[in-house]
Amino acid sequence: MLNIKNLHVKLEEEDKPILKGVDLTVEAGKVHAIMGPNGSGKSTLSYVLSGRDGYEVTDGSAHLRGADLLGMDPEERAAAGLFLAFQYPVEIPGVGNMTFLRTAVNAQRKARGEEEMDAATFLKEVRARARDLQIDAEMLKRPVNMGFSGGEKKRNEILQMAMLEPRMCILDETDSGLDVDAMKLVADGVNALRSPDRGFLVITHYQRLLDHIVPDVVHIMADGRIVKTGGADLALEVEQNGYADILAEVA
Amino acid sequence: MAAPQVRQDVTEGRLSALAFPQAAGWTLPARQGALARVRAMGLPGRRDEYWRFTDPATLTAAEPQAARLFEPGESAPFSTMDRVQLVFVDGVFDAGASDDPALAGVEISRLAEAQDQDIHWARDIYGVLEAHGQTPVERPLAALNTAFATDGVLIRVTGQASKPVNLVYLHCSETSDAILHHVIRLEQGADLTLLENGPAAARFNKVMEVDVADGAAFHHVRTQGRDHDRRAVTHVFARLGESSTFKSFTMTANGILTRNECIIELTGDNAVAHVAGAAVGDGTFHHDDTVFVTHDAENCESRQVFKKVLRNGATGVFQGKILVQPGAQKTDGYQISQSLLLDEDSQFLAKPELEIYADDVACSHGSTSGAIDEEALFYLRSRGVPKGEATNLLVLSFLAEAIEEIEREEIREEILDRLAAWLERHRS
Numbered sequence: 001m002l003n004i005k006n007l008h009v010k011l012e013e014e015d016k017p018i019l020k021g022v023d024l025t026v027e028a029g030k031v032h033a034i035m036g037p038n039g040s041g042k043s044t045l046s047y048v049l050s051g052r053d054g055y056e057v058t059d060g061s062a063h064l065r066g067a068d069l070l071g072m073d074p075e076e077r078a079a080a081g082l083f084l085a086f087q088y089p090v091e092i093p094g095v096g097n098m099t100f101l102r103t104a105v106n107a108q109r110k111a112r113g114e115e116e117m118d119a120a121t122f123l124k125e126v127r128a129r130a131r132d133l134q135i136d137a138e139m140l141k142r143p144v145n146m147g148f149s150g151g152e153k154k155r156n157e158i159l160q161m162a163m164l165e166p167r168m169c170i171l172d173e174t175d176s177g178l179d180v181d182a183m184k185l186v187a188d189g190v191n192a193l194r195s196p197d198r199g200f201l202v203i204t205h206y207q208r209l210l211d212h213i214v215p216d217v218v219h220i221m222a223d224g225r226i227v228k229t230g231g232a233d234l235a236l237e238v239e240q241n242g243y244a245d246i247l248a249e250v251a
Numbered sequence: 252m253a254a255p256q257v258r259q260d261v262t263e264g265r266l267s268a269l270a271f272p273q274a275a276g277w278t279l280p281a282r283q284g285a286l287a288r289v290r291a292m293g294l295p296g297r298r299d300e301y302w303r304f305t306d307p308a309t310l311t312a313a314e315p316q317a318a319r320l321f322e323p324g325e326s327a328p329f330s331t332m333d334r335v336q337l338v339f340v341d342g343v344f345d346a347g348a349s350d351d352p353a354l355a356g357v358e359i360s361r362l363a364e365a366q367d368q369d370i371h372w373a374r375d376i377y378g379v380l381e382a383h384g385q386t387p388v389e390r391p392l393a394a395l396n397t398a399f400a401t402d403g404v405l406i407r408v409t410g411q412a413s414k415p416v417n418l419v420y421l422h423c424s425e426t427s428d429a430i431l432h433h434v435i436r437l438e439q440g441a442d443l444t445l446l447e448n449g450p451a452a453a454r455f456n457k458v459m460e461v462d463v464a465d466g467a468a469f470h471h472v473r474t475q476g477r478d479h480d481r482r483a484v485t486h487v488f489a490r491l492g493e494s495s496t497f498k499s500f501t502m503t504a505n506g507i508l509t510r511n512e513c514i515i516e517l518t519g520d521n522a523v524a525h526v527a528g529a530a531v532g533d534g535t536f537h538h539d540d541t542v543f544v545t546h547d548a549e550n551c552e553s554r555q556v557f558k559k560v561l562r563n564g565a566t567g568v569f570q571g572k573i574l575v576q577p578g579a580q581k582t583d584g585y586q587i588s589q590s591l592l593l594d595e596d597s598q599f600l601a602k603p604e605l606e607i608y609a610d611d612v613a614c615s616h617g618s619t620s621g622a623i624d625e626e627a628l629f630y631l632r633s634r635g636v637p638k639g640e641a642t643n644l645l646v647l648s649f650l651a652e653a654i655e656e657i658e659r660e661e662i663r664e665e666i667l668d669r670l671a672a673w674l675e676r677h678r679s
Contacts, residue, residue: 052629074633075633075636079635093648094650094651094652
């Protein structure tokens, strides 16, 4: 599904390497988690994959279902099936959440040469999926993320993910700012989307999210590289001993 | 004090190109008074503080600059609405193209025809609100209009107008120079929606005096565009009675020079005045909104909401003032002027002012100038919305606060559609 090879990335504005040779393959139907201390490059990886400005790839490659991601505009990556759930979802005053969702759904369909979703079907789909995430009608009417609490913003990300039906989902620190109940709700939303033809990359600092979204594979990232890979129990090890032991072990 | 020589020369040059209407019936005294005002003030020049951001030379010149005719290739604004159309072609009334002006609760007559009849209500307004609006800031082009207007409409509303009145200004001559003057009186409790659209002329000088009596409501929506070469200076002078409402929205698309002045005086308690504008322009576009709101009574509300989208070196100007007179307690005044600069060549020049002589008021103002929010743009693109479409969505969201000032949904939707179409044509 997602194949990252020897990815080297630096900040565009300064000569500061952030990713120093990341190798990672996420298979369809699998949930991979990336954990790591602050500044290890986890979020940078998500931004580079989704096409945010400000980064320069100096070496390596990233392919989604065989297509070269790094050569595409952000909207092309989305249409190819990539979705990033933002750590800090952006507030957009003046653009209604429903308008935004519908524009996005139909833009992707159009890019893939599919029929646009008609208004009635769209409304039905949104309502059903919003209900599962306990997003009320009032929230759907408001401008994108405006006046949303931290938990509401994250639920709104998952709603977008559900509507856009991506093939590869990247969740960047989706647990940050969530209380236990909100985290459970978000995790349920993600788990409902798990399927044999969809891959997940869950980026998180803490293990607690992984109690709810149980990963198949856990990677530890440090200083711009993946330094250790294991099963779900690796996350528990981090939780108990912190990163220091693991980093010392691989150093 | 006599105006300086240069100004006198400009003024006399302009006056010499105009014929003073000696046979103007009951408007004659008002016109003579206005002519005297023009001579005393002199026409404006670039050095005037009030014209610092907009060069009035082409507005005060003896002859207009030619303006190419433009075929918009889309239906005229408001054409799907049930309304009474009054059509002016290059400033000349076209009875054949106009609807029968019979409308319950509304008396409509042409200025050019009404001058021979003694219309008392209009005599109390024609040139009166304009003259009153000359202090504390002079508006010589409005006085020039009062003196020389060749036509216009007089509208008196006594009840609830069953449909809007639509003034349509067609432009068919490349060198037309039109001066129109409208007088509108809403009697107590009356209600009227006035629509205006069309480029009008190569050069257009328009004054509209609106007297809103106690409890009456005036709704005004106009579109200016999309001819690019046209030049226009417009003035709206409004006087608001107790518990009355005045709401005016202007959409401007293109235009090499537009100066829209709006001078509002809230004279009765509990009156509400909203004036808003959404302007989109490209290249040599120059758009100036100059607003002066005077609070003279208690517990009144005023809002000024002006948004401009500028690209490829376009210029936007906003000069807005809220003046709260002594005794105008509980005034609620709001003013916002913002521009969205789509490139580094465009500019926005703003002079927001508050002058307050009452101690129990709430007034706020803000003026900003910025680019497209890159974070928001990336967010939209990451969801699959292509860059051009995402940019336009953000531009429309920037304009939303101004567009939301339009109360009637069908008009709001139409304005939104036209702005979206403009953005689509000018997609970067």
